[in-house]
Amino acid sequence: MTSVDMEADVAEVLLSEDEIRAKVLELGRQISDDYAGRQLTLVSVLKGSLPFMADLMRSITIPVRIDLMEVSSYGGITTESSGLVRILKDLSSSIEGSDVLLVEDIIDTGLTLNYLLRYLRGKNPASLRICTLLDKPARRLVEIPVDYIGFTIPDRFVVGYGLDYGELYRNLRFVGVLRPEVYSG
Numbered sequence: 001m002t003s004v005d006m007e008a009d010v011a012e013v014l015l016s017e018d019e020i021r022a023k024v025l026e027l028g029r030q031i032s033d034d035y036a037g038r039q040l041t042l043v044s045v046l047k048g049s050l051p052f053m054a055d056l057m058r059s060i061t062i063p064v065r066i067d068l069m070e071v072s073s074y075g076g077i078t079t080e081s082s083g084l085v086r087i088l089k090d091l092s093s094s095i096e097g098s099d100v101l102l103v104e105d106i107i108d109t110g111l112t113l114n115y116l117l118r119y120l121r122g123k124n125p126a127s128l129r130i131c132t133l134l135d136k137p138a139r140r141l142v143e144i145p146v147d148y149i150g151f152t153i154p155d156r157f158v159v160g161y162g163l164d165y166g167e168l169y170r171n172l173r174f175v176g177v178l179r180p181e182v183y184s185g
C-alpha cells in the first residue's frame, strides 16, 4: 500500500481552521435568528458534510432535529461529477410540514443538489432551504438558489474538513487545494 502524506499533498491552505470556526459560528447565529419559533430540521448530506454539520448544529441555539442522507455523485476516484446521483441512505423520519435546511459541504456543478431538492420537495416540507459551507460558482451547470453560503471559492479542487479525494483527506482540519499531481497521476 502506498503511503499518503496528507499535508504534503496540499498545495495551499485556502481556509484555516480558525476561519472555518468563525464562519460556522456566524452561520449558526444567523440560522438561529431566522428560524426562531419554528420547527427546524437539519438534513445533512453525507459523507462530506459530516464535520460541517457537527459544528453547525452546535452553533445553532434554537432546538433542532437532525436527519442524515447519503448520496453519491462523484463515482469512484475522480474530480468530476458523474451527474448520476444515487441515494445510499434515505431520511429516517418524515419531513412533511417541517422547515428543512439542507446542509452541504460544497456546491460545485449543482447536479447533486438539483436532484436532492426535487426529491425532498416531493416530501412536502413546510419550507426547504440550503446551507453550504463552500460554493464554487464557476463550475455551476444548474442554477440553485442558495440561502446560506460560508465561503465562495475559486475553481480549484479542495480537500479537508470533510471533503475528500478518493475518500482520503476528509480528516484535515482546514480546507486546502489538492496538488494537481495527486489526481493527474
Ligand code: PRP
Residues within 6 Å of the ligand: 045, 046, 047, 048, 049, 071, 072, 073, 074, 081, 104, 105, 106, 107, 108, 109, 110, 111, 112, 113, 163, 164
Ligand atoms: C460531493 C459533495 C456534494 C457534491 C457536490 O459529494 O459532498 O454533495 O459532491 O458536487 P456537485 O455540485 O457537482 O453535484 P460526493 O458525491 O463526492 O460524496 P461525499 O459527500 O461522500 O464525498
Ligand code: 7HP
Residues within 6 Å of the ligand: 074, 106, 107, 108, 109, 156, 157, 158, 159, 163, 164, 165
Ligand atoms: C465535489 C468535491 N469534492 C472535493 N473537492 C472539491 O473541490 C469538490 N467539488 N465537488
